[in-house]
Amino acid sequence: MKISLILAAVLTLPAFAQDAAHVNPLLTQSPLPLHYPPFDKIQDGDFGPALERGMAEQLAEVGAITGNPAEPTFENTIVALEKSGRLLDRTSTVLFSLLGADSNDARRKVQADYAAKLAAHRDAISLNDKLFARIDTLYQQRDKLGLQPDAVRLIERYRLNFVRAGAQLNEAQKTRMKAINAELAALSAKFTTEVLAEVNDSAVVVDTKEELAGFTDEQIAGAAAAAKARGLDGKYLIALLNTTGQPPLAQLENRALRERIFKASIARGSRGNAHDTTGIVARTMALRAERAQLLGFATYADFALSDQTAKNKEAVNKMLRQLAPAAVATARREGGEMQKLVDAEQAAKKQPTFTLEAWDWSYYSEKLRAAKYGFDESQLKPYLELNNVQRNGVFYAAGQLYGLTFKERKDLPVYHPDVKVFDVFNADGKQLAIFISDMYARPSKRGGAWMNAYVSQSGLLGEMPVVANHLNIPKPPDGKPTLLTWDEVNTMFHEFGHALHGMFSNVQYPSQAGTAVPRDYVEYPSQVNEMWAAWPSVLANYAKHYQTGEAMPQQLLDKLMAGKKFNQGFMTTEYLSASMLDQRWHQIPAGKVPAGDKAMAFEAQVLKEEGYDYAAVWPRYRTPYFSHIMSGYAAGYYGYIWAEVLDADTVEWFKANGGLKRANGDTFRAKLLSRGGSVDAMDLFRNLVGHEPDIEPLLERRGMVLTTEGKK
Incomplete structure (x- = not known):
């Protein structure tokens, strides 16, 4: 069973009304190729009963492991755990994937109803004394069991x-841990719901x-069609x-409209x-800080980073603070160049000039790009x-490489008409995977871009990958082409890098499959794949x-090639400032976290203290x-640039x-790519490139030079 699910998801729950003729397809393994989900047969009412039964089955499976009178072995304990929870895994994977890609009220209600109960189920397993004792026994004997390195690593990971x-807390501490976990799960579900509702409610009416x-006319x-869909005939709607x-x-x-859009964007979630x-x-x-303290860590960041390649908050702070002065200085130079454009433009119109603001940056950066390099995004x-781009770019590069x-x-059925499905074949003609492509934005879809696996590869279970990529490209009116920005092209290559990581997985144990690697490493292979977007032949x-x-x-x-380093000061600064916000929130000790009404003041304080108080460039989030830091990237948003050091080295x-x-x-x-989490992440990097990571290729790529302050 996947470790993420051992540490994810029972209690007796109310029965769900079902059509007597309907057979819940989640209760059995999908009969479709590679166990592709039967989206056309799954009803929203199927999730609750399948979660309920899945959790009960897994508890029974764990009970059989702990009740086994035989001494613990790798097979009767670790392998048995890897095989457990298949129904729960299948159900929760589909549910939470759809909550991101195509949410609705019914699915959100299931999420809210089950959040705390899934957390209780997770605790019922991970805080099981008998189960931990068996795992610990194997851990103490691991070097004497005659196992392969990936199996030894699996035992170490479980423990x-x-x-x-x-697992090593006393009973009172475990009781408190369970309460914290239940509340955190409920908060996470509520946050996801409110963010999606707010981004939809904040759309700007013109x-x-x-x-x-x-x-463009399209x-x-x-915008007219979007307004009409909301009953605003004759108006225009700009979705955020x-x-x-x-x-x-x-x-x-229209500068006033730009200002309206930007201010609507940054006000989201803090409007009262x-x-x-x-x-x-x-x-x-506050709960995360308390949880970390229970486990013996000074802060949540200390807890989270101890299990990443960075190892500690000092290493992360050092890197972020090393890069910050160069990034902000570069952004200020870029802003200064744009201010000259503003001044010249206003003088030509014989109108008073104005100070470049955050809502002006993108507009004038395109003008500056045109002036410096002779082109802009519209060209x-x-x-x-x-x-x-997808078929003759992304797929073509994967074919060549x-x-x-x-x-x-x-x-094959899909959960939304915009979704496309592809069989993926190796060079020998044998099927490798199924790839799901979901490119368009819609109100039911969360923001950003991501990859997920509906089915993860596993030799133990005989599973082959079914992976999906999701972007949020605005969909044009019917019959019109979807024309991308360069950033969207880059994102498509990036997410397909994650897909390759999942599709190429060739491991025995499901807990080690595909992208089951440290958070500050998982972006590395996907960032490498971005290099092919601009590769001349591709x-x-x-x-x-x-x-x-x-x-x-x-x-x-x-x-285009000459302008690759253009606007890097802005892009690096908006990213680094968000990364430092993430760190500073998670580096607060228990009992010291500011209350909600002080949250925005704390954010402003952090940005000023860390040198990001440049009004023209705001944090990316x-x-x-x-959303990143309220989910799997808590204290981990720095991982993109941490991984980019490895990426830039690998490109070389x-x-x-x-x-x-x-x-x-x-x-x-x-x-x-094929090794997943079966080998130490940094060993994989070193074995490939033959040396320790070097920051210089990253700096050269971004056109930045460390200042004297950054070199300290």
Whole structure:
């Protein structure tokens, strides 16, 4: 069974009314290829009964392990745990995947109803004294059992996870731990619901078409359709994404409208309305700090980072503070260049100038890009049509590097009409996986971009991967092409890097499959995959005009490559400031966390103390809508740039060995992508590139030089 599920999800729950003729498809393994979920047969009412039975079955399976009179062995304890909880795993995987990709009231109610109960189930297993005793016995004997290294590592991982869950606490401490876990689970579910509701409620209504100057006809039509869908005929609606910056800010000429959109974005979750999340965040941080203290750690960050490649908060703080001065200095230089554009533009209009603000940055950065490099996003987009980028870019690169081929299939059910499904084949023609592609934004979908596995690879269970990628690309009106920004292209390659990590998994035990690696390492393989977006032969294969099929002109390609370091000060600063917010929230000791009504003041204090009080650049996520840190990236948002050090080093390895060729892909797959969590993460990196991580390639990539302060 997956460790994440041992440490995830029973109690007797009320029966659910069901159609007598309906057979709950979650209760048995899917008969579809690779056990692909039968989305067309799953009803929302199926989740509760399947969770209930799944938890009961797993407790019975654990009871059989602890009640076994035989001495503990790897097979009767660890392997038995790996095989347990299959129904619960299957059900919760589908439920929580759909809560992200296509949520609705019924599914959110299941999440809310079961959050604390799933936490209680998790505790019933991870705080089971008899079970821990068997695991600990095997741990003490692990070097004498004659096991393979991956099996020894699995024993070590089980013991560590149980200890981190509180297995060694006394009974009073365990009681308190259970209460904390139940409340945290309920808070997490509520936060997710409120963030989605708030991002939808905060959409900006525009009265006139004239205010949308700078939008394309397709975007205007889309905004009109969105308004009509909400009963606002004759008006226009600009939906928000769950990030601070909003894509329309790069195009809209109306400064007052840009300001409205930006201020609506940053106010989310802290407006004092029904969807205000500041109290949820503050309470969550307080409970996490108390939980860490129970386990013997000074702060939650100490607890979380002790199980990452970074190891401790001092290492993370050092890196973030080393990069911050260079990033902010670069952003200020970029802002200064844009201010000159503002001044010149206003002088030409014979109007008073104004100070560059956060809502102006994207708009004037595109103007600056055009002035410096001779192009802007509007020139690129006709050459970046969604299907072409995916099939002739993302898939093409995977074919060149790994020998993969893809075939769309329309016979498998999907949970939304926009979703596409592909069979993935190895070079020898044998099926590797099924890939689900879900690219468009919609009100039922959470913000951001992510990968998840519906079925994880496992030799023990005979499972092959079914993985999905999700983006939030605005969907154009019917019949219109989906033209991407360069950032969206990059994101598509990034998320497919995660998909490759899942699809190439070749391990025995499900707990070690695919992306089951440290949080500050999991982004590394996906960031490496971004390099192929701009690789000349790949770019030439997909960057073709959506109407004429003509290749992107070489002159524009050259300009794109020349501008790769453009705006890096802004992008690095907005990311680092969010990362430091995450750290500072989680580095507060128990009893010291500010209350919800002080949350925004604490955020402002942190940004000022850490040198991010540059008004033109805000954190990529503010505290009230920082979904990463309310889920799996708590005290871990730094991991993107931590992993980018490894990524930039690995890109240099690829280049030194000839770039896009099968030999390199096969080596990367065999030495790293296929190993999942069966080997220490940093050992995998060292075995590939042959040396310790070096920060210089990252700095060169971002066009930054460490200041004297950063070098200290």
